[in-house]
Amino acid sequence: MQTIAPYALLAALVSPLAAQAIPVPLNYNFNGILHAGESFLPDDPNGFRSISDRALDFSAGVPTDPLLAPYQIVGTPGTLDIVHLGNRNTVDGGSKVFDALPDFDNIGIQPNWLANPDQSTPQTTVLPFSMPIGSTTSVAFLYQISNGGGSFDVTFTFASSQTHTATLSASDWFGGTFLGTQDIDNAAPGANLSITEGRIDMSAFDGEVVTQISFGNRSNANAGYAILACNFEYPPVPRRVNQIALNYNFNGIVHAGEDLQPDLLTGYRSISDRGLDFRNGLPNDPIFAPYAMVVAPGVLDCVHLGNRNTVSGGIHQFDIAPDNDDIGVQPSWLANTDQTTPQTTQLAAPILVDQTSRASVLFQISNGGGNFDVEFGFQTGAPFVATISGGDWFGGSLPGTANVDSALPGANLSLTERVIDLSSEAGRTLVSISFQNRSNANAGYLIAAMNVTGCLSCVAGTPGSVLNLGGGTGLAMTSSTNGNLGCDLDWTVLGGTPNNALGFFVLGLGSNSIPMNTILPPCLGTVHVPNPIALLTPLDANGSASTSINAPTAQGFCGVQITGQFLELVGGACPVRISDALSITIGN
Numbered sequence: 001m002q003t004i005a006p007y008a009l010l011a012a013l014v015s016p017l018a019a020q021a022i023p024v025p026l027n028y029n030f031n032g033i034l035h036a037g038e039s040f041l042p043d044d045p046n047g048f049r050s051i052s053d054r055a056l057d058f059s060a061g062v063p064t065d066p067l068l069a070p071y072q073i074v075g076t077p078g079t080l081d082i083v084h085l086g087n088r089n090t091v092d093g094g095s096k097v098f099d100a101l102p103d104f105d106n107i108g109i110q111p112n113w114l115a116n117p118d119q120s121t122p123q124t125t126v127l128p129f130s131m132p133i134g135s136t137t138s139v140a141f142l143y144q145i146s147n148g149g150g151s152f153d154v155t156f157t158f159a160s161s162q163t164h165t166a167t168l169s170a171s172d173w174f175g176g177t178f179l180g181t182q183d184i185d186n187a188a189p190g191a192n193l194s195i196t197e198g199r200i201d202m203s204a205f206d207g208e209v210v211t212q213i214s215f216g217n218r219s220n221a222n223a224g225y226a227i228l229a230c231n232f233e234y235p236p237v238p239r240r241v242n243q244i245a246l247n248y249n250f251n252g253i254v255h256a257g258e259d260l261q262p263d264l265l266t267g268y269r270s271i272s273d274r275g276l277d278f279r280n281g282l283p284n285d286p287i288f289a290p291y292a293m294v295v296a297p298g299v300l301d302c303v304h305l306g307n308r309n310t311v312s313g314g315i316h317q318f319d320i321a322p323d324n325d326d327i328g329v330q331p332s333w334l335a336n337t338d339q340t341t342p343q344t345t346q347l348a349a350p351i352l353v354d355q356t357s358r359a360s361v362l363f364q365i366s367n368g369g370g371n372f373d374v375e376f377g378f379q380t381g382a383p384f385v386a387t388i389s390g391g392d393w394f395g396g397s398l399p400g401t402a403n404v405d406s407a408l409p410g411a412n413l414s415l416t417e418r419v420i421d422l423s424s425e426a427g428r429t430l431v432s433i434s435f436q437n438r439s440n441a442n443a444g445y446l447i448a449a450m451n452v453t454g455c456l457s458c459v460a461g462t463p464g465s466v467l468n469l470g471g472g473t474g475l476a477m478t479s480s481t482n483g484n485l486g487c488d489l490d491w492t493v494l495g496g497t498p499n500n501a502l503g504f505f506v507l508g509l510g511s512n513s514i515p516m517n518t519i520l521p522p523c524l525g526t527v528h529v530p531n532p533i534a535l536l537t538p539l540d541a542n543g544s545a546s547t548s549i550n551a552p553t554a555q556g557f558c559g560v561q562i563t564g565q566f567l568e569l570v571g572g573a574c575p576v577r578i579s580d581a582l583s584i585t586i587g588n
Contacts, residue, residue, distance in 0.1 A: 020234040021140070023072040026213075027125040030084035031113060032226050033058050034187045035077035042185035043102035045112045050184050051084055051224030052091045052146035056193055057179040065177070067197060067389060067418075071142055071229035080113060083125070085152060085215050085225035089117045092147055092222060096184060108185035122155070122216035130159060131210045131232045137202045138235075139210075142195050142228040144173040149395025149414060150220030154200060159209040166286070167397075168198035169219075171414035175368035175392030177439070194369050194391020195228065199417065201286070219397075236356040238453035239487040240551060243292040244433065247345040250304035251333060252446050253278055254407045255297035262405035263322035265332040270404050271304055271444030272311045272366035276413055277399040285398065287417060291362060291449035300333060303345075305372060305435050306444035309337045312367050313442065316404055328405035342375070342436035343447075349553065350379065351430040352457040352484055352588055357422040359386075359433075362415050362448045364393040370440030374420060377432035379457075384425050387437075390416035415448060422452070429457040429588075456486030457588055458558035464587030468580055469511060471526030475566055475579035483584045485557060490548035491564035493579045496539040502569035503539045505547045506532035511563045511583050516576075523574035528581035529563045539568065552586065561585045 031038075031048050033056045038048040048055070062068060062075045074081035089097045098110040098117065110117060141154070151169035158164075176194025181187040210232075218225050251258075251268050253276045258268040268275070282288055282295050294301035309317045318330040318337065330337060351357075361374065371389035378384070396414025401407040422430075430452065438445050458464075464483030476494045481487060496503060508529040516525040537545045545566065552560075566579040 021070040021231040022131070022234070024127060024131060024230045024232055025072070026083050026227065026230055027123070028074070028080035028083055029119060029123060030082050030226070031078070031080050031111070032082045032084060033074065034181050035059060035075065037077050039181070039187040042106055042108035043099070045109065046078060047108070047111065048185065048187060049088065049108055049111055049114070050181070050187070051086060051088060051226050052096060053182065053184050054190050054193065055181045055187060057181045057189065063178060065389070066387060067195060068142070071231055073229055083123050083215060083227040084119050085123055085218050085227070086223060087118045087120050088224065090221070091224045106184040106186040120218065122214045124212055124214040126212045127210060133202050133205045133208045133210065134234055135203055135206045136235050136237050138199050138233045139202055140197060140199045140231045140233055141168060142197055143168070143170060144193065144195060144226045144228070145170045145220065145223050145395070146173055147223040148172050148220060149412070150218060150223055151397045152215060152219065152225055153217040155214040155216065156202070156210050157212045158205070159211050162208070164205060166200040168200070169397035169414065170196035170198070171391055171393055171395035173391065177369065177371050177389040192368070196391065196416070197418070235358065238356045239484070240453060240455050241290065242351055242452050242454065244345065244450040244452055245348060246303050246447065246450055247343070248294070248300035248303055249339060249343060250302050251300050251331070252302045252304055253294070253448070254401050255279060255295065255301070257297050259401065259407035262326055262328035263319070265329070266298060267328070267331060268405065268407060269308065269328055269331055269334070270316070271306060271308060271446050273316060273404050274400055274402050274410050274413065275407060277401045277409065283398055287362065287415060290360070290451055293449055303343050303435055303447040304339050304444060305343055305438050305447070307338045307340050308444065311442060311444045326404040326406040340438065342434040344432055344434040346432050347430065349486070350457040350459060351452055351454045353422050353425045353428050353430055353454050355423045355426045357426065357452065357454040359420040359422055359450065359452045361388065361418050361420070361450050363390060364413065364415055364446045364448070365390045365440065365443050366393055367443040368392050368440055370438060370443055372435060372439065372445055373437040375434040375436060376422065376425070376430055377434065378425070379429040379431050381428065384422070386420045388418040388420065390418070430454070455484030456553055458485050459555060460558060462558040462587035465585045467583045469528045469563070469583055470580050471528050471565070471578065472580035473525040473577050475577060477564065477566065477580045477582040479582055479584065481584060483586050484588065485586055486551045486553045488548045488551050489562060489584050490546060491582055492544060492546040493566040494544050496543040496545065496566070496568050496577070497570060498541050498543045499539060500568050500570070501538040503537050503545055504567050505535045505537050505545070505564055506567060507535070507562060507564045508532045510561050511581070516578065520574060520576060523576055525578045527565070527578070528583070529565045557586045559585065559587060
């Protein structure tokens with residue numbers, strides 16, 4: 001695998017615009033992905049072995065897929081290509097124990113590259129180069145879990161000797177969009193498999209440096225875990241995170257009081273045969289933290305893309321009349337069971353996409369997983385379409401229900417999170433989001449929540465600006481904002497008297513120009529803030545200070561001018577020093 005020279009890493013990290021994904025090579029310990037020439041050789045002492053009964057089929061090369069594109073995936077046959085966490089001799093109830101001698105069946109001998117089949121202890125990678133953590137850093141992994149899915153821990157060790165442990169989870173690997181094999185080590189063509197992407201927020205450790213990563217503490221001792229790749233991500237700081245109020249069309253998550261009522265006309269219905277179990281409230285899982293999830297019972301709580309009457313071969317078709325079984329009647333909130341056409345949300349507040357903008361989606365897919373399109377519609381011009389994929393929802397770490405619409409306690413389920421880079425559409429105004437074109441006509445698709453980063457847009461196209469009006473007597477004023485609606489406005493003064501406790505920001509609407517000597521005759525400079533509000537803001541040891549205004553979001557703020565200036569009380573003939581004035585006009 002290609003490594004990254006330190007100077008190349010530095011160049012990547014200093015880029016101020018596009019999100020950066022830096023691949024980090026892992027300490028691979030298993031040849032568990034099928035590459036060219038590795039099939040039908042189960043007893044090759046140097047060959048491929050499954051971590052359970054199947055594997056990814058990359059015999060035609062690493063697939064061209066948006067999920068894999070940012071990562072460095074091993075594409076060379078005959079080499080170690082995953083980090084395996086588990087024990088091949090005990091996985092699946094011990095049914096895949098390596099043969100003692102070649103016997104021409106589907107189970108191979110223990111290969112030369114595997115000194116000990118027990119790799120259930122922590123598997124550690126000492127990084128070839130230390131990775132810094134910044135205010136937006138996250139670390140992303142691609143992985144799979146066999147035999148029902150589960151969770152595992154990722155422990156980061158810092159140069160300071162401190163550590164941080166986070167937990168990742170996934171559903172069973174069966175289903176999805178990636179070619180797979182079967183027949184254990186024979187690697188005959190088999191059903192598709194899924195790959196999970198898990199992301200760990202590291203922003204709380206800004207300033208630390210990661211020196212090693214360990215994988216351990218798997219929750220499912222009957223499963224094999226395969227970690228394929230790792231990226232350290234350094235996205236630009238988003239100025240606003242918009243939790244999208246999706247046009248929900250289905251009550252497909254079980255909340256308090258919604259179980260055991262399959263025929264309730266206003267009640268819960270599964271998108272197939274099971275659902276997420278939120279009866280005890282929103283589960284304590286970090287995947288939910290950035291999102292606005294529906295937690296109230298008896299309301300629509302997801303976007304469904306599919307047809308409940310045809311999913312799973314049509315065996316869950318709604319009853320015509322109540323009959324006290326697990327399948328409910330068509331609910332009153334569902335006018336048409338066919339929701340396979342594009343399901344569209346018109347944004348109540350259009351979003352101005354910028355070079356930091358990304359969309360993130362939480363979703364599930366039943367009956368084998370698949371992919372679907374997310375279409376972003378703009379005020380003008382063609383839409384932007386991204387295809388995202390996920391595996392079957394079965395397994396994982398979130399509580400689930402079974403028995404179709406009766407919602408009895410069932411096996412755990414998973415939610416998949418995907419992130420879509422929108423920076424290529426910078427400068428455009430996002431007005432709608434549609435979910436469409438599902439690849440698996442036998443499945444139901446459930447979109448639970450979505451976020452889009454970016455400031456809001458002034459619908460009338462009002463231009464925004466940041467203008468330095470001057471007038472200072474040695475203090476300079478700057479701002480990190482560009483005046484966009486919905487994003488915080490800020491002013492920072494530089495060059496003041498260090499540690500002066502008598503500093504004040506003065507803010508006001510509009511601007512004027514009053515010579516300071518008409519107010520205090522010994523003083524120079526110009527006052528540009530009309531009818532000011534004064535905010536006591538002491539200067540720090542560097543002679544600087546900052547203030548901000550929480551993001552105004554209403555369209556009525558478009559075109560509003562807010563001017564800020566700083567003054568400090570000092571000794572001398574003129575007791576006041578003032579800064580340049582900075583005027584911010586809210587707009588696009």
